[in-house]
Amino acid sequence: MLQVCGPNAAFQGTIRYLFRPCPHLILTPQSSPLFFTCGSRKIGLSKMVNPACRPHVTHVIFDMDGLLLDTEKFYTEVQEIILSRYNKTFDWSLKAKMMGKKAIEAARVFVEETGISDSLTAEDFLVEREAMLQTMFPTSELMPGASQLVRHLHANGIPICVATGSHKRHFDLKTQRHRELFSLMHHVVLGDDPEVKQGKPSPDIFLAAAKRFEGGPIDPRKVLVFEDAPSGVGAARNAGMSVVMVPDPRLDSAHREAADQILSSLLEFNPADWGLPPFQDLAS
Ligand SMILES: O=P(O)(O)OC[C@H](O)CO
Ligand SMILES: [Mg+2]
Structure with missing residues (x-):
């Protein structure tokens, strides 16, 4: 079933036409006409690609x-421990900027974004977290x-x-x-x-x-x-x-x-x- 709601009938008609081959797509409207939710996920119109067109x-x-x-949790845990020494908390906006990067690139983001670069260099941060990570990594699932x-x-x-x-x-x-x-x-x-x-x-x-x-x-x-x-x-x-x-x-x-x-x-x-x-x- 295709269920589409939007700002007006013409918009709904256009979307229905574009996605008519998707029988299982159920969309519910958000305040912006450019975004919908599918289940619990927010989806931009540009992502609503008919699988047949992929x-x-x-x-x-x-x-x-x-x-x-499941190794990102290890980086998170270690970085929380290090930041707590500076009375700061590690949050997901910082995590998002670090994850996936090379170690030294992520380390620079960490010390600069948290404002601790005068106390801890990126290189020293890597040395400090290494001992903890080395015990965690072999348990990776x-x-x-x-x-x-x-x-x-x-x-x-x-x-x-x-x-x-x-x-x-x-x-x-x-x-x-x-x-x-x-x-x-x-x-x-x-x-x-x-x-x-x-x-x-x-x-x-x-x-x-x-x-x-x-x-x-x-x-x-x-x-x-x-x-x-x-x-x-x-x-x-x-x-x-x-x-x-x-x-x-x-x-x-x-x-x-x-x-x-x-x-x-x-x-x-x-x-x-x-x-x-x-x-x-x-x-x-
Ligand atoms: O997500 P990966 O596999 O590119 O790894 C990147 C870092 O090692 C961890 O964020
Ligand atoms: Mg990754």
Whole structure:
């Protein structure tokens, strides 16, 4: 059923016409005619893309922290501990500016945005948080749906890889309990890779990832990126790729506008929306 409400009948008619192939889309109006909610999510008109009109992708790039692995909570915890020493609190507006970036880039944001750069340099911040992170990373767990999706794409011959702002040493710690799953990736591009001159939102890491597939560089329009961070969504966009965002629910909706599709979990992803092989249970 398509249920559309808007400022006037002509507007409603236009939207009904545009989305007439979407039998299951139910929209309820907000005060602005440019936005609607679908379930609990706020959606801009530009994001109301008929799945039939989405590009059919051939290659998939996964972000790691906060997307495949539940590791963003470790950074949050450590940063809360450090900031409390300065009688300051770590909030999600600052988190949104840091996540997805290379360590030193995120560290500079942290000390500058919190106004503690005179007391703590970005480099010293990294040293201080390292001891805590090293004990946390080996306990990293997979995000819901990550294993199922990675295994499904791999089993169906879709080339997949990881592009993470994490550097090699942290990558090894975070993935030590998940080696078999990560071995399904065609390749992994890390934040300290020489080809990644600038971290997300620069497109460097995704362009390097697209280049390293068999037959690369792959046309960015054929690549689908999965991301959790605003900087990562920006990087995918800057690389000319489509992007599915799986944001933490605490991330402000303003940071979700650039994504092509927003999911509350990888468990919600329907590969067929993007021309990828459907899950068996959905196909039958
Ligand atoms: O989200 P990722 O995988 O690019 O990782 C980035 C940082 O290591 C953590 O925010
Ligand atoms: Mg991430």
